[in-house]
Amino acid sequence: MESVVFIFSLIDCCALIFLSVYFIITLSDLECDYINARSCCSKLNKWVVPEVIGHAVVTVLMLISLHWFIFLLNLPVATWNIYRYIMVPSGNMGVFDPTEIHNRGQLKSHMKEAMIKLGFHLLCFFMYLYRLVSKIV
């Protein structure tokens, strides 16, 4: 049972890693002027909800399977994702707003956030992998 949980978590985590990389690539494309703000933001906003869900699922799964440590590790990031999504002002076009993204260093902070998440997910990935291997062996 436990191994199933971790296999699922691993897959989910991979997806989140890819998503983070995708965010980073798209944002850096914007930074380098390869795409314009409008298309960049509409691309990214599409993936904000899947990211929130993907991460929430793992977190809940950990809670259900009573992995307290991993649950607590994931909780802050999941909370932040949800908070960020809820707090989008009514006039904005999503977490990434093309009219704001070049202002007040938003692009940089988005980039930084994506980097941190990438690191976090990599950490989780190896943790899940370790737990899975130790379980199986």
Added chain:
Amino acid sequence: MAQPAGHRAQQPCTNGPVQNQLMHPSDGQGYSPSVPGLYSPQMPAKVPPHQPFGQYNYSGTQNVSQLNNYQGPGQTLNRPPVAPFPGSPVQPAGPVPQVLPPTLQNSAAVSSAAGFPPGASAAALSNWQYGQAPASQPAGSPASHVAHVAGTGSAQPPTLTGNTNPPGSHQYPASPGGPPLQNSYMKPGSVPPPVSQPLTPLHPVRPPLGPPPVGGPPLIRPSTMVAGPPHTQTLLNSAANREGDAAPAASDGSVVQNSYDAIEGGGLVGTPHPSPAAPNLKMNRSVGYSYPTLPPGYQNTSPPGAPGMQPSALQYPDGAKHFHQPALGTNHLTAPMAGLSLQQEGLRPVNLLQERNILPTTLLKAPVPNLHEDIQKLNCNPELFRCTLTNIPQTQALLNKAKLPLGLLLHPFKDLSQLPVVTSSTIVRCRSCRTYINPFVSFLDQRRWKCNLCYRVNDVPEEFMYNPVTRVYGEPHKRPEVQNATIEFMAPSEYMLRPPQPPVYLFVFDVSHNAIETGYLNTVCQTLLDNLDLLPGNTRTKIGFITFDSTIHFYSLQEGLSQPQMLIVSDIEDVFIPMPENLLVNLNENKELIQDLLKTLPQMFTKSLETQSALGPALQAAFKLMSPTGGRISVFQTQLPSVGMGALKSREEPNQRATAKDIHLTPSTDFYKKLALDCSGQQVAVDLFLLSGQYSDLASLGCISRYSAGSVYYYQSYHHKHNPIQVEKLQKELKRYLTRKIGFEAVMRIRCTKGLSIHTFHGNFFVRSTDLLSLPNVNPDAGYAVQMSVEDSLTDMQVVSFQSALLYTSSKGERRIRVHTMCLPVVTALSDVYLGADVQAITGLLANMAVDRSVSATLSDARDALVNAVIDSLSAYRSSVLSIQQPGLMAPYSLRLFPLYVLALLKQKAFQTGTNTRLDERIFTMCQVKNQPLVYLMLMTHPSLYRVDNLTDEGALNINDRTIPQPPILQLSVEKLSRDGAYLMDAGSVMFLWIGKNCGQSFITQVLGVPNYGSVPQNMTHLPELETAESIRTITFISWLREQRPFFPILYVVKDDSPLKSSFLQNMIEDRTESALSYYEFLLHIQQQVNK
């Protein structure tokens, strides 16, 4: 207003630069005389008669300059008048490095120093003339001289006034150009000493400039060099002794050139170490001779020689701040002198609690950057391009320490009376950063130039070698592109993604019951009818109309129809265009039908009972109609949109107005923003006219204009009968709106020197990529602001440059690029940063930031941030700059008005609390903060108060035979009001004429045209045109104030018992209101925080 620039532009197209006349004369003056002059100094003993060798003379110049330097401060005095013609002196530099490379300690330095003046000075001349009245230009070379002298004169009131007058008058007419002109000139007077210092540092940037001219001639004729061995020696001296001084020397040389007398005197000068006094005298006199306008008084000042510095300082207290630049300077002789008196003046801390009368009696001018005068003369007009800190801090740490925002305020498309236009097949730009060539680049030699933004070395293209202005080959540094900080290029086809679009105007009218009630349609249609022929455009101009209530009505204006045909689309969920081809029609070919429509339109809906408004679908339809071409949509809306996409709900809760919490400044839907971005992508701009009695959620509606680079107009409680004064306002502003210049499918890019980066943009546009602003339409009344940070420290840089390039399609279908370049010095000391602070620009930028803050956080956050900005900067000043801790609230002289302006911002409609400001009104003011150029923003924030019951012609301006009185500006405090006076408050978009109870009978009868105070009508908004001198003066003054701005300020006559008295008193910034502090209380509050 818009047209003149365009027209002028047209002529020049053929040959390129407009400046022809200008440049020619100035060059001629500067250069030809210089030849002889230079020559003689060069080889005084040997070849005095030999004047023909123009080239040789240059080296002579060098000598002269050298001399000057030695003489030190006294000498500098001479320079100011002379300086403008350094052009030729540049060349000396060339020979120096080449002839004596080994001996030179730093050949580069020398050349650079020498090199500076040439390009710069000549350019400067022409450049500044633009600002002046056109009249002065045709005059040719003499004119330019005169003008210049005049400038100097005006700067030095004591000595020069007498002579100055004639030229001075030239300057005034050009209202915008005038003031800056004076500034720049003022500076020359005072600047010389510091100037020398900045110059040397400039090497990296500009040094090459010298060489090109130099390099050419000297090389060609080495023999001459040989001819004058003594001269080479002197050269050596100069080079070795002072690299730093070389630059000033050059400018001195220019002086010499100007006057023939000097040439003879030059013999004296030629010797390496003449007695300082003698040459001085000579120089002065010569100058005086050649320019009769120079008053004798001027000469008097110079003789003192070394001590001369001080007098100059005294004379120009204003200019004083420019002097202070120890960090930059290498010139040890002059620097300390300059420092003593001048530095103190600029840096003199002001105890705000004690000095009550700090408000200047004239409009505050932008500070002049502390640059070499020759560069400064080339610099961009501060009305177009302004930086909050005219001394750029070298590192981000220094900037953080100063606690002042760093940013630019731009007014790039301002109507200009003089604008050089260049037509050329290749536009010279840096190959790596794409910067346009500008006056602040440096020429390494004739074939290469170094970009001043990224420092890449670029080749000078072949075409650029030929100067169309002087018709000389091989002078790339004299091309108009390198002589003007503001220039317009005709763009070749590479700058077009598609053929230039025709001007397309679409008008969208709200015709619901509510709209018809207000009666606006009559006014708008009538104004449109009157101005149909004045719409900017050409034979391709297209026009169309849409009206809407709960359905959308299109008007087919097909040729051959006897009358316009209305097509109604009632499906507002999925809007479609019923007949794509005849809805937008050519204005000229269908004029009759269009006029017909405009005449009938107001009557068509008079019986309409439809109260719904489908603004969203109407905008979608308009967008669909416009998207193939791009253009301008003008929307007139009178109520909250209620059906279809983009319907809004009322969010204003009147009882919450007073609290700063929970007011809805953010848009409630992203519909308008998305649509605006779609529009922006298709080069469509939407201008919104909101004429509404009730709440219409401007916060949401405004997005449609904000992100499509449109503009917002708001007429609160517009009604044709109940509010007739608004009708006049709408008429006047609509006329300006319809007839002003317009640029289509524009983009603007703002570049700055490597190390600086822009991180936030303010204004109406969409930031398409990091530094590219997408402006579907650009109009001359829009201002923009950007915030910057110092990413990499600017070590080794003496100056930084900023360039804005606006690429647009004119209404004539030409693709044009308007380029502005500004150059500012870099400083390392905190005190210098404060010295160069531009308090108006800082206030403007802070206002923009505060708007952002109140939208993203809350209004009270924004207010706190404003107050903190003052506290932080003043306490930083107190702790880091002031060595002696004095009691009181000390502020640097440059920031003495900072607390006052911030207090004014706090009391402005956008940020005030505690009064019944309507939400829409507040948001409209915020839109204005974001979109107005700085001049108007300052006026709206801190109105000007004049006493007008005793206007005299003393100090009046004369424009076109009109005498415009210039009363002093008073502080905004009731204590300045006297019951027996009448006062005019000019608050930008509104004016109040306050009549005191015991106001002189003569004013009441002769200006207001009523028998006594009691019979002044309650809601008087016009002054009768009477035949009395008082009436004429008052009316010309008011209309002169009105003419200067693109909107129409309503004039309210306010008596003691008027309902408007509270609005008038609200603008008394320095007084206490029920919810806001008085100025003095505010200062005490700040002092408390600062001294903590």
